Amino acid sequence: xxxxxxxxxxxxxxxxxxxxxxxxxxxxxxxxxxxxxxxxxxxxxxxxxxxxxxxxxxxx
Numbered sequence: 861x862x863x864x865x866x867x868x869x870x871x872x873x874x875x876x877x878x879x880x881x882x883x884x885x886x887x888x889x890x891x892x893x894x895x896x897x898x899x900x901x902x903x904x905x906x907x908x909x910x911x912x913x914x915x916x917x918x919x920x
């Protein structure tokens with residue numbers, strides 16, 4: 861799903877995404893942030909849970 865990620869990716873884009881995952885019901889989408897202790901290094905997510913679930917991820 862990285863085709864929908866803006867480039868360049870700004871802090872405002874990141875803030876929007878964090879707000880979105882905080883407010884999206886877990887029966888629609890679930891996201892886990894990967895943190896190595898120094899900061900976020902990736903995400904794992906599942907979307908379209910009620911219909912056809914899609915697993916996505918990005919690292920570094």
